[in-house]
Amino acid sequence: MATLFIADLHLQTEEPAITAGFLRFLAGEARQADALYILGDLFEAWIGDDDPNPLHQQIASAIKSLVESGVPCYFIHGNRDFLLGKRFARQSGMQLLPEAQVLDLYGRKVLIMHGDTLCTDDAGYQAFRKKVHTPWIQTLFLALPLFIRRRVAAKMRAGSKAANSSKSLEIMDVNPQAVIDVMEMHRVQWLIHGHTHRPAVHELTTNNAPAYRAVLGAWHSEGSMVRVSETGVELLFFPF
Template sequence: HPRLVRGFLDLLVHYQNKQTQLYILGDWFNAWIGDDYSAPWLDEIVEALKVFNQKGNRVYFQVGNRDFALNQVFLDKFNGVLLPDIYYLNIAGHQYRLEHGDALCTDDISYQRFKKIIRNPFLVAFLRRTPLSFRTKLVNGFRKRSHSDKQQKSYEIMDVNEQAVLSALTDVDILIHGHTHRPAIHQLQHKQRVVLGDWREDHAQILEIDPSSHLPQIKLTDWYY
């Protein structure tokens, strides 16, 4: 959507002179059919990210359930960095765990089964060799199936599993994830779980971490466009 693209480009301009480390935790795109895909709006994003990096900032990316096929080939266009599915950060002595979040939804058994199949490295490698037109049709079919499945599942099943969250927090102070699109900062005893929002029609909720103080300041900020 043109408005969302403009919102992202404006975000880059806003932070480009602040020595920013930008982390995108998956589902950056509604779908990713391959690193060989091109479009004017995508070229505009790539050029803006090149400028962003040239000014001393860095962009880090984790794949999500919608764009799991995106890899380092695309990120190399603007010197981005592909992160593993689980990534740890230490900021001012505090340990952070970053992940997309779908792996925490262990109650959604049908989704986890589907994910295991579609994320198989051999299948992904095979699909990358198929024509772009075939991949486009395949992705459209997946999106329709996903939308239909969500209509039949309860709120609880599609949310994170409490035990999975506690397990993820075992060795860290703060867990940051997206996927569920229910932005909030949850306090769990002396630890925190931060849930990122999605990009909506007129705004997004982004997470800012200011590491300049002894206790890093964490806040979800509304970004309007």
């Protein structure tokens, strides 16, 4: 048996192939897992649990079916779906986790997170993140009519795309010292995260010992997952 980790699917109605691939994954590979962890950006955007988008209900039903089959599913918010709330969690059967969580998996202590908080060189993004995670701002936004929230979200996505186009790849990647600091703070030798869309397993040193950082890939043209079992930790890719 194994525990599976995925992130950055960015599900949206405009990308039906990715949705179909995820549904096949939930009905296939995921059914054999001890647990499934979704480390953020499951959806391209999330404007509230009251959004009647049929895609959301389809995904909630599929995850619920996985959970009812005996495979628990856990979710850490990403930078695209940080407003996903308790209502959707109940509908899908997912359990919401804090932005950083330490797991004990087959004798390994593993820290999991979305990964955006590690990109400390991107000062503009970190300032934006701090603002949109302010509770009163979130409450105010969610109180707006849906059509206004859709307009605001579309404008924010366009602004983010424009801003990122002028940033270097290095600025948008994790800061190496931030990675070491968070792993030493949590006293772990393994970190799994997404966000950067740069799948790889990096070797480093933390807590005066060899350590590893596994980065999940985004689901653009193929699926990506990290599989943790008694025998090891693998970064895997598979067709939709």
